[in-house]
Each structure stands twice: as structure tokens, then as C-alpha cells.
Amino acid sequence: MKKVVVGTIAGAVILGGAIGAGAMTDGFQNFESVNPAASEPSDLISVEEAQEKALAEYDGVIESIELEGKRDGYVYDLDIDNGDMDYDLYMDASTGDILRVEEERDDDDDNGSAANPEASTEDYISQEEAINIALEEVEGTLESVKLDSDDGSVVYEVEIDTGTFSDEASLDIDAVTGEVLEVDMD
Known part of the structure; x- marks a missing residue:
């Protein structure tokens, strides 16, 4: 009698585990469709x-x-x-x-910066110009762009997904002149 009960319980545990594994596999497949690549x-x-x-x-x-x-x-x-x-x-x-x-x-x-207190946001190149400059420098897909003060000057920090081994490029572009100050490949 004990062998039958133990066998029944073991079978239920194995069946439950198989059903759970199948549900998890389907859950992972559905996750990909919800979260685009x-x-x-x-x-x-x-x-x-x-x-x-x-x-x-x-x-x-x-x-x-x-x-x-x-x-x-x-x-x-x-x-x-x-x-x-x-x-x-x-x-x-x-x-x-x-x-x-x-x-x-x-x-x-x-308004202004430590390096050039006379500069105002009106003197800055546009965000679109900064993006175009970055994409001319590094080929890829724009991930982010941010206007920031860096080492006493105002710069656009642009991140580009290159789709290559290094995956991402970070560029600092002078917000007044449009000069590419730094390119980091991560």
C-alpha cells in the first residue's frame, strides 16, 4: 500500500514539474513579444x-x-x-x-557656462544638428542625446548603438561650435 501512495505522489510531482516547465517556456516566448528588441x-x-x-x-x-x-x-x-x-x-x-x-x-x-559666461542657449547648435554631427562621425542608431555642462563647457552627450562588437559609442559635441570633442567606443 505504501508503494502505491509513494508512486502516486512521485508521479504527481513529476507531472507537476513538467507542466510548470512547459508554462515557463511559453511565458518566455510571450515575454519576447511584449518587449520589442x-x-x-x-x-x-x-x-x-x-x-x-x-x-x-x-x-x-x-x-x-x-x-x-x-x-x-x-x-x-x-x-x-x-x-x-x-x-x-x-x-x-x-x-x-x-x-x-x-x-x-x-x-x-x-544660461551661459563657466567657460563662456556670455553664451546662452540661443548660441547653441540645435539638438538635431548635434545628432547629425554624431551620426556623420559614427554610424548607427541614436540611443540618447543630452545637453550637459562638462569640464567648464556646454556639450551635447550623444550615445549611438553601433550594432557592432563595441555596441555603443558616446560622443561629446561642443554645443556652441559643433566640434566633436570626444568619441568613446564601449
Whole structure:
């Protein structure tokens, strides 16, 4: 009698494990369909479209935009400065829908830089110009662009997915002159 009970329990455990393994395999297959691969940029709206949609809702200057992979897809993280307020927007990279907005009073002075206090944001090349300069320097797909102060000058930090062994290139481009200051291949 004990052998029958032990055999029944062992069979149930083995069957349960097989069913669980099958469910996990299907779960992994479904995960791929929910989270698009980074190598499929045609499914995402462009950086330019994301910028247009964000500026249609919020006035200001886009300081940075980054494409981020999340568990359930991709989002653009956009930072907008309109002088009095800073907006941090999270936008669905497939649809362009704004998912979340964080607002913060802008207490720092973004005009000028330590190296050139006379320079203002009006003197900077556009973000699109910086992207074009970067893509002329390194072939690939734009991942992010950010306006930042670096070593006393204002630069665009551009990251490009090269799709090669090194995978990513980071470029610093002078925001006033458009000169490529640094290229790092990661």
C-alpha cells in the first residue's frame, strides 16, 4: 500500500514539474513579444517625433532625450526646461503617449557656462544638428542625446548603438561650435 501512495505522489510531482516547465517556456516566448528588441527601431517613433509630441504639450527647450528599455516595452525619457519649470516626461516609444510627467521648479541658471559666461542657449547648435554631427562621425542608431555642462563647457552627450562588437559609442559635441570633442567606443 505504501508503494502505491509513494508512486502516486512521485508521479504527481513529476507531472507537476513538467507542466510548470512547459508554462515557463511559453511565458518566455510571450515575454519576447511584449518587449520589442532594440534591433527593431522601425516599431518605435523617431526621436524627432517624440520631441514634437512633447513640445506640443509642454513649452520649453528639450535638454535631453533618452530611449530606455523597460519590462513592458520602450520609453523615451525627455527633460524639458521652460525657464521656471523643469519637466521630466516618460513617453511610450511605440505610441507617443505620455505616460508620466514629473514637474520641478527650476532654481538653477542654465544660461551661459563657466567657460563662456556670455553664451546662452540661443548660441547653441540645435539638438538635431548635434545628432547629425554624431551620426556623420559614427554610424548607427541614436540611443540618447543630452545637453550637459562638462569640464567648464556646454556639450551635447550623444550615445549611438553601433550594432557592432563595441555596441555603443558616446560622443561629446561642443554645443556652441559643433566640434566633436570626444568619441568613446564601449
